[in-house]
Amino acid sequence: xxxxxxxxxxxxxxxxxxxxxxxxxxxxxxxxxxxxxxxxxxxxxxxxxxxxxxxxxxxxxxxxxxxxxxxxxxxxxxxxxxxxxxxxxxxxxxxxxxxxxxxxxxxxxxxxxxxxxxxxxxxxxxxxxxxxxxxxxxxxxxxxxxxxxxxxxxxxxxxxxxxxxxxxxxxxxxxxxxxxxxxxxxxxxxxxxxxxxxxxxxxxxxxxxxxxxxxxxxxxxxxxxxxxxxxxxxxxxxxxxxxxxxxxxxxxxxxxxxxxxxxxxxxxxxxxxxxxxxxxxxxxxxxxxxxxxxxxxxxxxxxxxxxxxxxxxxxxxxxxxxxxxxxxxxxxxxxxxxxxxxxxxxxxxxxxxxxxxxxxxxxxxxxxxxxxxxxxxxxxxxxxxxxxxxxxxxxxxxxxxxxxxxxxxxxxxxxxxxxxxxxxxxxxxxxxxxxxxxxxxxxxxxxxxxxxxxxxxxxxxxxxxxxxxxxxxxxxxxxxxxxxxxxxxxxxxxxxxxxxxxxxxxxxxxxxxxxxxxxxxxxxxxxxxxxxxxxxxxxxxxx
Amino acid sequence: xxxxxxxxxxxxxxxxxxxxxxxxxxxxxxxxxxxxxxxxxxxxxxxxxxxxxxxxxxxxxxxxxxxxxxxxxxxxxxxxxxxxxxxxxxxxxxxxxxxxxxxxxxxxxxxxxxxxxxxxxxxxxxxxxxxxxxxxxxxxxxxxxxxxxxxxxxxxxxxxxxxxxxxxxxxxxxxxxxxxxxxxxxxxxxxxxxxxxxxxxxxxxxxxxxxxxxxxxxxxxxx
Numbered sequence: 001x002x003x004x005x006x007x008x009x010x011x012x013x014x015x016x017x018x019x020x021x022x023x024x025x026x027x028x029x030x031x032x033x034x035x036x037x038x039x040x041x042x043x044x045x046x047x048x049x050x051x052x053x054x055x056x057x058x059x060x061x062x063x064x065x066x067x068x069x070x071x072x073x074x075x076x077x078x079x080x081x082x083x084x085x086x087x088x089x090x091x092x093x094x095x096x097x098x099x100x101x102x103x104x105x106x107x108x109x110x111x112x113x114x115x116x117x118x119x120x121x122x123x124x125x126x127x128x129x130x131x132x133x134x135x136x137x138x139x140x141x142x143x144x145x146x147x148x149x150x151x152x153x154x155x156x157x158x159x160x161x162x163x164x165x166x167x168x169x170x171x172x173x174x175x176x177x178x179x180x181x182x183x184x185x186x187x188x189x190x191x192x193x194x195x196x197x198x199x200x201x202x203x204x205x206x207x208x209x210x211x212x213x214x215x216x217x218x219x220x221x222x223x224x225x226x227x228x229x230x231x232x233x234x235x236x237x238x239x240x241x242x243x244x245x246x247x248x249x250x251x252x253x254x255x256x257x258x259x260x261x262x263x264x265x266x267x268x269x270x271x272x273x274x275x276x277x278x279x280x281x282x283x284x285x286x287x288x289x290x291x292x293x294x295x296x297x298x299x300x301x302x303x304x305x306x307x308x309x310x311x312x313x314x315x316x317x318x319x320x321x322x323x324x325x326x327x328x329x330x331x332x333x334x335x336x337x338x339x340x341x342x343x344x345x346x347x348x349x350x351x352x353x354x355x356x357x358x359x360x361x362x363x364x365x366x367x368x369x370x371x372x373x374x375x376x377x378x379x380x381x382x383x384x385x386x387x388x389x390x391x392x393x394x395x396x397x398x399x400x401x402x403x404x405x406x407x408x409x410x411x412x413x414x415x416x417x418x419x420x421x422x423x424x425x426x427x428x429x430x431x432x433x434x435x436x437x438x439x440x441x442x443x444x445x446x447x448x449x450x451x452x453x454x455x456x457x458x459x460x461x462x463x464x465x466x467x468x469x470x471x472x473x474x475x476x477x478x479x480x481x482x483x484x485x486x487x488x489x490x491x492x493x494x495x496x497x498x499x500x501x502x503x504x505x506x507x508x509x510x511x512x513x514x515x516x517x518x519x520x521x522x523x524x525x526x527x528x529x530x531x532x533x534x535x536x537x538x539x540x541x542x543x
Numbered sequence: 544x545x546x547x548x549x550x551x552x553x554x555x556x557x558x559x560x561x562x563x564x565x566x567x568x569x570x571x572x573x574x575x576x577x578x579x580x581x582x583x584x585x586x587x588x589x590x591x592x593x594x595x596x597x598x599x600x601x602x603x604x605x606x607x608x609x610x611x612x613x614x615x616x617x618x619x620x621x622x623x624x625x626x627x628x629x630x631x632x633x634x635x636x637x638x639x640x641x642x643x644x645x646x647x648x649x650x651x652x653x654x655x656x657x658x659x660x661x662x663x664x665x666x667x668x669x670x671x672x673x674x675x676x677x678x679x680x681x682x683x684x685x686x687x688x689x690x691x692x693x694x695x696x697x698x699x700x701x702x703x704x705x706x707x708x709x710x711x712x713x714x715x716x717x718x719x720x721x722x723x724x725x726x727x728x729x730x731x732x733x734x735x736x737x738x739x740x741x742x743x744x745x746x747x748x749x750x751x752x753x754x755x756x757x758x759x760x761x762x763x764x765x766x
Contacts, residue, residue, distance in 0.1 A: 102561075107561065108560065108561035109560075109561035110561075111561075111571040111575060112571075112575060113559075113561065115575075173582050177575060177578045177579055177582070178575075180574075180578050181571050181574045181575045181578060182571075184574060185567060185570055185571040185574060186561075186562075186567075186571070211578055211581060211582050211585075212581065212582075212585055213585070214582070214585075215582045215583065215584075215585035215586035215588075215589070216585050216586070216588065216589045218586055219586050219587070219588075219589035219590055219705075220589055222705075223589075223590075223593075223701065226701055230677075230679050230680055230700075231678070231679025231680060232678055232679055232697040232700065232701065233678055233679065233690075233693055233694060233697055234593060234694065234697050234698070234701070239678065239679075239690055239693055239694065239697075240597075240601065240604075240690030240691055240693065240694045241597075241694060241697075242596070242597075242600070245593055245596055245597075249589055249592070249593070517560065517561070522563060
């Protein structure tokens with residue numbers, strides 16, 4: 001199909017079709033909304049990162065010298081809430097998914113473009129409440145809002161923070177709803193379910209969780225708000241309520257939410273690994289089913305967050321076993337990515353470096369998850385830095401790296417410009433080193449018994465904490481670098497061809513950047529996903 | 544751009560650019576509403592789950608609390624809502640047949656039933672408030688198991704309150720649809736908004752169909 005002979009900047013595309021603030025704020029183009037999300041979540045990423053740096057600075061020394069205990073409580077609470085609800089959850093679906101899903105299935109837009117814009121406005125409204133919370137003194141419930149702490153004992157902005165997350169949750173629901181309907185109803189002729197790129201499958205699985213899980217968080221937070229405002233006693237033991245019910249309801253969403261934060265990343269990695277190993281994905285059907293399996297199993301394991309909360313031993317054993325089951329589809333994914341690379345023509349581009357980092361770090365995070373799923377070990381390491389390290393390996397080592405892989409891989413498509421490759425590789429390396437230096441010592445700290453959520457610690461933990469803080473500083477440099485060179489490339493980067501990676505997929509068959517309705521004519525798909533065998537014959541493999 | 548989809552011979556003005564046919568557009572809207580209703584089920588599901596747990600823990604209190612419900616208010620409201628569902632279905636049917644006037648009439652009756660429900664509910668809320676049956680803010684109860692009964696009332700207020708909020712949203716939605724129907728926006732080719740508002744309306748009714756026995760009939764074992 002069309003290859004770019006005219007420089008991208010001169011052709012009419014979704015970026016230069018209209019100018020002016022209103023053309024962005026009132027757009028219903030899924031690609032423009034994706035960029036609105038990109039800017040918004042980047043903003044929140046740096047806010048959340050700022051809190052993280054303050055946390056690490058405080059932990060540089062064993063004494064509580066930088067801030068008071070209460071301030072520290074606010075720091076980790078707001079770090080968690082901002083990063084989870086305003087960066088990680090929307091990261092890949094709302095930015096890359098929004099941009100790519102319609103294109104990948106051969107559609108002109110998502111099924112409900114105005115709902116899509118509404119979801120961005122809801123995100124911004126939720127973000128405004130979050131900023132209000134932050135600026136007027138913060139909230140210190142921990143990101144989990146555990147009752148009765150959040151309902152009875154704290155005098156901070158609990159209701160505002162709950163409302164922020166409630167509203168952002170609706171944004172997430174609407175995105176998921178839009179994806180489900182779009183993937184069901186808007187696929188181009190010939191784009192069967194078994195020909196969908198795994199990125200689409202991944203976002204579909206994510207959307208199922210968003211639609212089924214988020215409303216439960218919404219009602220839970222509403223009940224917390226009602227309890228604070230009207231003094232109802234649903235979770236208040238003094239009035240006959242049961243705080244454990246809160247934990248069950250909260251984790252019924254918030255455990256699956258972990259998979260909202262990792263499944264889309266798995267989708268990105270599948271695209272990147274095939275493109276830079278130049279091979280069809282190994283075991284396509286298993287890869288797709290594994291995504292759905294993780295989404296379904298994710299709903300059946302929530303109480304493994306509550307092993308020490310006083311649930312019955314038999315329930316705990318069942319939840320422990322079910323948590324082990326999640327390892328099966330997760331391992332299928334890791335093995336199949338590895339098998340895809342086996343005897344492939346691998347090129348170590350920036351996205352590939354991030355994807356390789358993802359596979360390694362996700363494996364680490366996943367395996368330590370098995371430690372935590374085991375009842376005996378969990379009792380030992382619950383609420384220690386071991387848990388912190390475990391979920392940061394999944395969320396940062398997994399999701400953030402996958403997000404960076406995706407941003408770099410599709411940057412030519414989104415911006416019409418190439419990013420500087422050597423800077424990209426350097427930043428990927430810095431992030432990888434910084435990440436491991438930050439979080440690996442925390443596994444050891446946790447195993448030795450350093451508890452989470454304290455602003456002071458015993459002096460013998462200092463060396464490892466200093467290492468961790470040093471790593472966080474390196475990580476910060478690694479995050480700021482792409483911010484700079486990606487912005488630079490928007491103006492000075494080499495104009496991108498339609499398919500700079502010679503990759504498979506409908507998104508690479510249209511111009512970079514695409515025009516407003518993506519396709520002049522609805523394409524008819526006659527090929528399987530990742531048809532690299534055919535592509536390799538057309539384009540000699542570059543090494 | 545508009546002629547890029549040869550499948551559509553006559554271009555319906557209500558067809559949005561990114562759909563290739565009216566059929567696809569209709570299917571997408573209906574599916575979208577169903578997915579939304581699934582999220583609503585999960586939303587109310589959280590409360591129903593809590594209700595079930597506490598009903599098991601405090602069964603006696605649930606029986607006692609239910610004695611304080613105004614049986615006839617709840618029953619009349621159930622009938623009112625069922626009637627509103629009937630008129631809603633008739634409105635959708637009129638839309639399918641392209642009878643513009645009948646759509647408007649049936650939708651207006653639906654709105655009236657909805658308002659009647661809210662009016663009766665408001666009166667009932669007022670009675671509960673007067674009898675100091677609002678836990679936390681205005682609570683005075685001297686019967687057995689006061690903690691359990693206050694929990695029952697917590698659920699009563701939270702569940703019916705969120706249901707009433709959904710009714711308010713539904714009435715707003717139907718009002719907009721009525722206005723559009725009056726302006727002649729809908730015909731037998733294009734009536735998606737009527738159809739999906741109907742789905743929403745029925746859902747809110749069904750929530751009440753569950754709330755009514757759970758709250759009003761708990762103690763009526765031999766009813």
